[in-house]
Amino acid sequence: MFLQSQLSWNVIIPPESLDSNGLALQKAIIIRLMDDFAAKKATKDLGYFLAVTTLDKIGEGKIRERTGDVLFPVEFSCITFKIFKGEVLEGVVHKILKHGVFLRCGPMDKIYLSHQKMPDYRYVPGENPIFISETSKIEKDVTVRFMVIGEQYVEAEADFRAVVGLNGDFLGPV
């Protein structure tokens, strides 16, 4: 699910970027915030960071000793993405293996649908392997509607993984 979040962060501006012109300073803060935001990628609690939408408040700067950097507290709104257990979503198949398929959904690409979680489908090997059931087939680039069984955050990669299934009505290739 995509969410709109309000966050408070600290932005650090090196002394050489400080400018008596308020507008230039504001610009430096915005650029720094956008860079920090893009570099952050994701956190366990909030999910993925997509884009800053508005900068709501820039607080009073505090000078840091030794370096002379100035630290500004900022409040801003942004779009985030987080996957929830029990949520129904649509994703795109990008890899098919003997034991299941990998899907992309939003910023995520490690969404795993095990063959055990799609009991009606069987694996058909070949140059372009597929999974087929009596009525439909799952192949590369197909849209699949699934339910989230569990998710996990991988700290080292700042990335989420999820396992999903097709047990339920109205789930499967669309």
Add this chain to the structure above:
Amino acid sequence: MSGEEEENAAELKIGDEFLKAKCLMNCEVSLILEHKYEQLQQMSEDPMNQMSQVFEKSLQYVKRFSRYKNPDSVRQVREILSRYQLAEFELCVLGNLCPETVEEAIAMVPSIKNRGRALDDDAIEKMLNDLSLVKKFE
């Protein structure tokens, strides 16, 4: 996953901070990200370089999975769904998946049936009809 109570979006059991947060439908995210992308294009010569991978993948995704393309329809969809006392999360799942029947809607968002609301099958049917009208006249 949170420890205290088992998370389950199907029963609308998600963290309080998310339950209160504003959710966005794919079509809304698409409008925002595309606008953002245009801004980046004006600001720099190499906008692809300015974008994070998270941004890029998400933009691709919402472009493919937006059921409604024009801003007026997107607004109407949220307006229609807002009439039914849905939680933000439920509203967006329905707006994203566009179920065609009452059964499908309940399968996608089981919580709409069990939160003690007066959302009966007729009301759900009306809601789905109104949504399909928006789509038809887009």
